[in-house]
Amino acid sequence: MAAPRPAKSREEYNALVEYYRPQFATPYENVKFVRDLLVSRGRPRPGDVVLDIGGGAGVMSFWLAKAFPGARFVVRDFDPGVVEIGARLLAEHGATNVEIGVGNWLEVIPDDVGRFAGVVSTHALCCLPDARPAIRALTALRPEWILIESLFYDGPLDVLIHIRNHVTGNAEEDPDGHFNIFSLPLVRSVFRDEGYARVTTVPFEIGIDLPRPPDGRRGTYTAPLGTQPRAQFSGPVYLPWHAVVADRDAPPAP
């Protein structure tokens, strides 16, 4: 069970506002990747409600809501401080079809079952220790589709990576201190067992060069790797970002 997040100091709060503010001003590359993938699939449709789980301050939903003005986005994150910042920035930017609130990914709320046409989650599954209960908590909601952007490996291995930051002194239990990579065959089998056999995987190939932070701190940068012109890294960690989209099986004919 995920522990509740500790309250933020005024300095942490202000630093996070400044971290998120530029993301509300310009869509970052992963936002464009997820948005374009959904546009290519014609989802969500007008009238659909979409859950954005582990949605942080709601940046992804903010941009998706602009791309899909007829849909409604419900952002949930278990960090009340980030949710407070998100509510403030969404209001400042006049977002109307996005709402944000506190919620734990792993707790299935009975009223949510059947409520969402789709579920989006970006850069959050990799913060959890195990993909299996996390995916089952989403399939339990019975959405038509689930899109998870996270770190995946096409082999029978999960690789759990935890960052200790010796500058900021991140606490051992900081959930954002993980870059966990989950096995695609495992993820596909969990989806299949839960009635989502149609699973598509799309690698996130970033279109711009990002420089390495000069002091070695955390932050995505790009470098060539094998046939990839711009593989993504943070510190010493290779980041195999993918979107996994699972579609619910058609119900059997009566």
Ligand SMILES: C[S@@+](CC[C@H](N)C(=O)[O-])C[C@H]1O[C@@H](n2cnc3c(N)ncnc32)[C@H](O)[C@@H]1O
């Ligand atoms: C790296 S941030 C990504 C935020 C956002 N999805 C984005 O793409 O900007 C990961 C988020 O997952 C949230 N998170 C981690 N575990 C969670 C859980 N069990 N339930 C809900 N949110 C969780 C964290 O609080 C954090 O805001």
